[in-house]
Amino acid sequence: MEFINQWILTVLIALPLVGGLALFLLPRENVGLARLVALGVSIVEFVLSLHLIAHFVPSYAVFQFGQVLDWLPKSTGVQYVVGVDGLSLILVILTTALCPLVILSSWSSIEKNVREFLALFLLLETAMVGALVAIDLVLFYVFWEAMLIPMYFIIGFWGGKDRIYATTKFFLYTVVGSLLMLVAFSYLYYVHAQTTGTYTTNLIELYRTAALLPLSTQMWMFAATALAFAIKVPLFPFHTWLPDAHVQAPTPGSVILAGVLLKMGTYGLMRFSIPLFPSAATQAAPVMITLGVIGIIYGALIAWRQTDIKKLVAYSSVSHLGFVVAGMFALNEQGFTGALYQMVNHGISTGALFLLIGVVYERRHTREMRDYGGLAKVMPWYAFFFVVATMGSVALPGTGGFIGEWLILLGTFRAYPWLGVLCGTGVVLGAVYMLWLVLKVVWGPLENEENKVLTDVTKRESFILGTLSVLIFVFGFASAPILAHTQATLVNLTKSVSLQAPYETSLVGVGLNLKSTVGVK
């Protein structure tokens, strides 16, 4: 068990990559086999990730399942350090759970170069898991950049008509952010060496020195990292790459983009920007919440006016992630918890919506609202899943979205009452654009001849959508046990920010045996 706990994260990082490479050993023409293998790999990955839940100790705010390996020359202070805490655990599970469903959804949506697509997708999974569990800045940066490559090709090669424009834009935006992040990280590395005499890129060490920097320095560093992550989120006004990327991406690309990749931005803010620079984060909080609130309202109103159903859902993400950013910059327990919970819920319900759009797009090859209407008549199960995903998206009580949004609003309200109320308008506007979408696609008369012959969701599609639908409700009611896993870490974070003191944490080797601390001196 000791051995498994030590290696589990590395296995989770490596497995998809190995699986992806193994696909090239298969005969090129046997598409079905490649699909099965990729699905198998992602399922094994998911099952293995459950080990984390089983052996994670919720009451400790430390990185667990830690492993430290040497990688670059010792003198650089750069190591391979991985571990999960309450913040990353739930996101790792989200990632490993969504990937098999997305691969399953690609069976009908990806028809050319299937093997290459699946390999890239598995590479993406490696990068995502890696970025979530990396506790070393360089390691994180490598995975962060590595996420970009497969996504760039997935949009650029399997995307829609304007895919090149969209993917270039996606790439440029992210790269600009990444460079700023790199500058900030380099400076931290330098400052840490200056003050302590040791070179390290270990985040746990850097937490201790970064928080003590003068406020003006912190502000610059915060700005650089926050900008990088804000672009990824995307936070208003850095969001314009998202609608293009979403619309052009193939269905699996959109799902994983909304489901996990956007969360990397909000995760980054909570993992790096806030705990590294708590004083700056406190100073910047009103600005960040305001940007979040603008995003909520701005994104919602634009979403309402879209006639392209995929663009509508893309803009809804701008609005929803505005909630997440606003919540976390409330800098209190409710805000942090709500933000983290909402990352997962948004992944599930928006993922489901993109899949639903994919289902009809594959049948009708149009994303225009006016080409649909009355689908409930011919596709009753489709209508059911659509309404469930919509209710998740508008955060109806009983769905996970409600718990997340409610905690976010409560947290924001406690910190800044009027901004909290403004956030709340998103609750109304969210219903406006989502119900408008349902009205135009699902309800109404079935007039279009081509729609009259549509077939309802297949068994495969039902399985994917059904799983997500169940999850929407599970997260709506089982929130206490789920949140129990995130509590210790988030309380620790809240304390550190409220005291503006360094974020104290450590890396432990084995979840159950907290004495076997490894790596960090």
Next chain:
Amino acid sequence: MNHELFLAIIVGLPLLGAIVNGFFLRKAPRGVITAFATAMIAIPFVLSLLVVTGPVASGNAVSTVLFNWISLQLAGGGVFDVPFAFSVDRLSGTLLLIITGVGSLIHIYAGEYMHHEEGVYRFFAYLNLFVFSMLCLVLGSNMLVTFLGWEGVGVCSYLLIGYWYSDEANAAAGMKAFIANRVGDLGFLVAMFLAVVLFGTLDYTEIARQVGGLSPEWFTQNQLLVTAMGLCLLLGVTGKSAQLPLYVWLPDAMAGPTPVSALIHAATMVTSGIYLMTRMSFLLVHSDTVMLTIATVGGVTALFAATIGLVQNDIKKVLAYSTVSQLGFMVLACGVGAFQYGVAHLMTHAFFKALLFLGAGSVIHAMHHEQDIRKMGGLIKHLPITGWTFVIGTLAIIGFPGLSGFFSKDEILYYAWSGPFGHPAFWALGALAAACTSFYMVRLTVLTFFGTSRVDAHTAEHLHENPLAMTAPLMILAVLATVGGYVSVPHALGHLFGHDGDNLITQWLAPVLAQAKITMDAAHPGHGSAALEWGLMGTSTLIMLLMSGFAISLYLRKGPEGGASLARAAGGLYTLVLDKWRIDELYQTVIIVPLKKLGDVFFGAGDRAVIEGVVNEGPRGVYLVTTVLSDIQTGLLRNYLKAIFLGLLVLGAWIIW
């Protein structure tokens, strides 16, 4: 007997019904679907009777915690817990019986009413889900569980209004209901946040306990927040209970099947606001501003909606505006501090308005979906049970002495004048509204059931009374609509019924309202007297008789043409009222269109021109990297690799250094 278990079953069975009907009985025979759905409401009704007449009547609340819903550690130590818990006291017990009792009757009725519809499993799944949500709303032992029900009934309402979704107008009406409700829900949300800020809990009992122990200084210091919380709750009430300014969804909600209108849009969901205000009465009474605003909203809505009801020609639309108006009476009762009569009227209204809606449904069913009263007349000959029960409903709602509405409405009017927050002006609003009520209800009844028939020949051939499954609920409700009012016999008449002190409803709800009463007695003693009570009772009876007689004289002989000369005399005012004061158009122009334009501006000018402009066309060299990056746009892979190499170079240089 394990009453806690009963409570869980009462809430659980309707949910089970929804799931089984929705997923497993899709292809089942209609009879099975209907019987199953009805049983899932009727069994809880029986259990409710046991619980309410048992422990609840003897003064013990029954509570059960199912699981912990939210549990949050706080950085300062301590835990913020919100359990998923139910509890029933005399207030929720009263609503519990109404919901499951009237609900059962309407399920039976609906089985017949919907018998020719395809896919009734969907209808009954929604209907059961609605009852489940409604039970969560009234039984939730904290504000969050209530909110689950509060929004849940909104969704079910959305689905049921849009049940015949193939007509986009129906689906759009459902959407409108949901969104208008959501505006109100925002008020509820903020009220919850204020509760957390002020009291650190959402549990009703705990909040009440804390409020009871707070000093007057505390209230002076926190007056603003307490008032804000009350007003936020009121916003929630205006959404759910269809008050000004959010009432606009309810008339459109008539697009749903008529049993839905009876259950949701008359008897239960729309009365949630009255429940909530009574539940939170101990807090609301601490702010005069809140109470007076509630009373004003209720009084004005009662009159405003009644005026619209005067001229409508759709049988369901008249009843819809009547419902808005009657809800206004209940809100008025709460606002003047007579919460128990808000609840009493809630109950009598549930009886007579459900009766009237089901009667209207019976007419519509027999008339093959004709809803225009100008094309009816003389129907009592063909539909005697429907007709006479409808007459009873009408007499009840207009407050004919001895029927239920007489007692409950007269108590509201009396307290509107003399209650703790009463004022003659509130009475005047109510009395005028009552005058309109008598007119529009008698007009409706006369035009539908009496006078000469205006039914076209084809429909007339098939006209016949509906089966027992539809008429039995009508007869039961007619009995209830007759006797239901005896719980709130006026004080002045009390000796006739053998109780000299408080009437039944006041006694029954006394424990629930005790805390509010202490607060109100201290600050605002009422100023009523037996003479005033007699005087107001006499006045309203006189008004009722005059207005009813006036309506009969206009419409009995001449039919719809009877009002023509009045309409001509009113001129533009008549058209304005006929167009429902053009409030929908006002909202369209002032809120919806500007927001749409704003969305377009954000998209066109904001995203497309400004942000994209800066990013795409902005001066090169704004960013350090722009020159490198712009090259990338020409080629694909080559330039991408270039960027990667650049990145690696930087990284490498950094590591080596």
